[in-house]
Amino acid sequence: MNKPVQVQTDTATPTDFTLPVEGGVPADGLVARLREHVSVPVAGLLWLGAAAVSAAWPDQTAWSRTTLLAILQAGVGIGLVGSALFLARRPVFKVISEYGLWFGALAVLITAWEVLTAKTGILPLPFFPPPQSILEVYTDDVSRLLESIAHSMLLLLPGYLLGGLVGFTAGVSIGWSKSVHYWGYPILRFVGPLPATAWLPIAFFFFPSTFSAATFLIALSTAFPVAVLTSSGISTVTSAYYDIARTLGADTRFLITKVAIPAALPNVFVGLFMGLGSSFAVLIVAEMMGVKAGLGWYLQWAQGWAAYANLYGALIIMALLFSSLISLLFYVRDRMLVWQKGIVRW
Amino acid sequence: MVALAPSSADAALHGLKVQVRNVSHAFDTNGEQLDVLDEVSFTVQPGAFISLLGPSGCGKSTLLRLIAGLDEPREGKIGANGVRIVGPDPSRLLVFQDPTLYPWRTVRQNVALGLEARGLIREQAHRVDEALDLVGLSAFADVFPNQLSGGMAQRAALARVLVNNPSLLLLDEPLGRLDSLTRMTMQAELLRLWQDAAFTSILVTHDVEEALLLSQQVIVFSHRPARVIGTVDIDLPYPRHRDDPRFVTLRRELLATMGLEHQL
Numbered sequence A: 001m002n003k004p005v006q007v008q009t010d011t012a013t014p015t016d017f018t019l020p021v022e023g024g025v026p027a028d029g030l031v032a033r034l035r036e037h038v039s040v041p042v043a044g045l046l047w048l049g050a051a052a053v054s055a056a057w058p059d060q061t062a063w064s065r066t067t068l069l070a071i072l073q074a075g076v077g078i079g080l081v082g083s084a085l086f087l088a089r090r091p092v093f094k095v096i097s098e099y100g101l102w103f104g105a106l107a108v109l110i111t112a113w114e115v116l117t118a119k120t121g122i123l124p125l126p127f128f129p130p131p132q133s134i135l136e137v138y139t140d141d142v143s144r145l146l147e148s149i150a151h152s153m154l155l156l157l158p159g160y161l162l163g164g165l166v167g168f169t170a171g172v173s174i175g176w177s178k179s180v181h182y183w184g185y186p187i188l189r190f191v192g193p194l195p196a197t198a199w200l201p202i203a204f205f206f207f208p209s210t211f212s213a214a215t216f217l218i219a220l221s222t223a224f225p226v227a228v229l230t231s232s233g234i235s236t237v238t239s240a241y242y243d244i245a246r247t248l249g250a251d252t253r254f255l256i257t258k259v260a261i262p263a264a265l266p267n268v269f270v271g272l273f274m275g276l277g278s279s280f281a282v283l284i285v286a287e288m289m290g291v292k293a294g295l296g297w298y299l300q301w302a303q304g305w306a307a308y309a310n311l312y313g314a315l316i317i318m319a320l321l322f323s324s325l326i327s328l329l330f331y332v333r334d335r336m337l338v339w340q341k342g343i344v345r346w
Numbered sequence B: 001m002v003a004l005a006p007s008s009a010d011a012a013l014h015g016l017k018v019q020v021r022n023v024s025h026a027f028d029t030n031g032e033q034l035d036v037l038d039e040v041s042f043t044v045q046p047g048a049f050i051s052l053l054g055p056s057g058c059g060k061s062t063l064l065r066l067i068a069g070l071d072e073p074r075e076g077k078i079g080a081n082g083v084r085i086v087g088p089d090p091s092r093l094l095v096f097q098d099p100t101l102y103p104w105r106t107v108r109q110n111v112a113l114g115l116e117a118r119g120l121i122r123e124q125a126h127r128v129d130e131a132l133d134l135v136g137l138s139a140f141a142d143v144f145p146n147q148l149s150g151g152m153a154q155r156a157a158l159a160r161v162l163v164n165n166p167s168l169l170l171l172d173e174p175l176g177r178l179d180s181l182t183r184m185t186m187q188a189e190l191l192r193l194w195q196d197a198a199f200t201s202i203l204v205t206h207d208v209e210e211a212l213l214l215s216q217q218v219i220v221f222s223h224r225p226a227r228v229i230g231t232v233d234i235d236l237p238y239p240r241h242r243d244d245p246r247f248v249t250l251r252r253e254l255l256a257t258m259g260l261e262h263q264l
């Protein structure tokens, strides 16, 4: 980044308007450029080194996927070095080099993990499985994992969408109508803070299937924050917006759909974001407690067999899955709120 | 420039007569009553252009809101063409002191708001472009309001109202944020528009010159609670010139009415 131009008004000569320069390149410009062009090849070499450690240093007890691990590490290393050699002028390299330091750090981290577990056994099994054992989970237990992912998504998404819709509708009604507010708001205030998981035993009892009970609870956990934030968004819309629309001949329907809702939309998305977070929690607990399928269930199953590699493997998948869902939500929000900039980043 | 001419169907409506009769108004703030208008009465003839002049905070914006039908006066009556005003109507439009564009709509969509609300957008979409052209914002039609300057936002707010072809135009310091050059251009445009479309115009302004340049009559208000303390008729033909001796005389008269003769 260039430093802002310093204008000294007391000794205003033309030279005062030049940038502070040292050796042709501003000081932090040099660091940035070094980082951009050196970090990626260095990270690539670190990954190649990690591959060498995995392949050349024998395991204490032979793991079946050590070779695969080495191949993958070498692949990442070659990819990074190759991108620095052949893609350096492409825009995609900007993105890669942005995370250059991260790539390097990951190589170091994984190597340390590998050395401390498979190679030396300083960190003991079964609590500290080596990286290749997690690879083994992904290669050997893939069908069960995929099935679990599918189950979790089929439970989460309908529940979340239903809850979002119900929460939005309730929020708009409570925020807009005085009489709905009178009856609805106290219920929201009283029942809302109960964690949806607290309903679990009752829901499993009342609903015909654990699946429908879990869907209900996920919907409930989503609906509450969405309703609260939507209603507060609607009720705090500045009256000037309504005055303008009213003088221009807007009817109630127009005021709700074209004024109140768009004005409250940023709030609605905050609610949807919070609802997504709590729906993840409910999903996993519901799967652990009764649904007998999905990633939550997989975690419990793995724990039952003391299969810690499977546990870590599933956690990594969950992290990827859930952060992708949040990214998707933020993408949708950014598309719908292009007019608004600088809100919560993800 | 493009004429935002009224369609023939609207022509009959044009130029509302406004009657303000003994209007008093107050606000309740923290349990206390704040008197804002005190027995205000005046009449605006159809198609006339009048200005309201008064100290800051005396109640001018409040009065415009009452005429627009956004609020009801505590006492007294306000009529449009002899019919009591009980609510807002697209024939009486207010250009608010604060532009308040909808931030989620582009400038074009903001200007189209009234036509959209009344379901006329399909037939009259061209009026939106005409109005944007009129206020010189065609190049900014597709940007969001957060990218506009204060003056541009005010012009957009003006276009948002003009596009609806009102019979009564209530202007609450609509040119307050413009630089003096743009301001003069917009004053001339406003005048031309008023002469073409023949709507009734009530302008709130702090600017004595602006009132003298634009209006046929200036109503001067006291400090809050606002009372009418004087009326000055501006019997000058348009276009008016600041150095016209009659203009100078009228300005002195107006300042005297405002109690500011020593300012000369």
Ligand SMILES: Nc1ncnc2c1ncn2[C@@H]1O[C@H](COP(=O)(O)OP(=O)(O)OP(=O)(O)O)[C@@H](O)[C@H]1O
Pocket (backbone or CB within 6 Å): B027, B028, B029, B034, B036, B054, B055, B056, B057, B058, B059, B060, B061, B062, B063, B097, B224
């Ligand atoms: N909604 C409201 N609630 C309470 N008080 C209000 C409200 N609107 C206006 N007032 C008060 O009424 C008085 C008149 O306000 P108004 O906005 O009409 O003044 P104004 O003549 O337009 O002033 P300016 O020239 O500065 O715009 C002020 O004292 C203001 O504080």
Ligand SMILES: [Mg+2]
Pocket (backbone or CB within 6 Å): B060, B061, B062, B097, B172
């Ligand atoms: Mg005002």
